[in-house]
Amino acid sequence: MALRNILKYGDPTLRQKCYEVTIFNESLGILLDDMKDTMFAADGVGLAAPQVGIPKRLCVVCVDGETMYELINPVIVKTSGTQRGQEGCLSIPGEHAIVERPKTVWVEAKDRYGKPCSYKVSDLTAVAFCHEIDHLDGTLFIDKTVDKK
């Protein structure tokens, strides 16, 4: 296990559009494992690769401490409903704001071996999926807050 350094707001990598993952090898698995360790160590519920300085389209999500999602090249293919809730981000410590997100999202992605996977998730897990997938396009929750002054 290895903890990676989490980049903070202002680092240009956080604003980059990330590259598709094309090689599913052992180092991808190590990166995913390190990202999980880093997320749990930081008490987060999700972490995207650009947050650890890797501009590639992958993220990990775990909102309940048990169900772990590894999303590689994730795409939101359908959404339904809306919900509003307070979000924060490991890259923007101390900031919280209300963001509107879909209530349910359908996502297609690959697993660490390159196998296609699809997910339908709702509520907090849907928020986390959207937040992390936004990171892959350089979008941060503060860009989307609905209570901006």
Ligand SMILES: [Zn+2]
């Ligand atoms: Zn974030």
